[in-house]
Amino acid sequence: MAEEDIDERAYRVVLDDEEQYSVWRADRELPLGRHAEGPAGTRAECPAHIGTVWTDLRPLGLRRQMERAARG
Template sequence: MAEEDIDERPYRVVLDDEEQYSVWLADRELPLGRHAEGAESTRAECPAHIGTVWTDLRPLGPRRQMERAARG
């Protein structure tokens, strides 16, 4: 990996209202409906965190609909 490919800026894992995760630069303001989830980290470490906490990739809305349908 070339030295210019190493990004050492702080990033954070972000969660939206549909419980979908993304990675944002830590110094950027988050849009409405999103909040920081976890501590600041490197760009390389954030996806590893997401991989451990995001176990159901379906958005919250469809998950709730499926749960209601399963209950009858």
């Protein structure tokens, strides 16, 4: 691995209002509608965490719409 490929910056797991996860650099201010969720860590650790907790990739709005449709 080349030295320039090593990323030692801190990252954090972020969740938006539609319950969609992403990874943001820890030194960046989060935009409205997003908040830190879960651990901070390396660029590799954050996606690993997301992989364990984000089991339903559908946005919250779609899940709610599908639940309403299922109830009839």
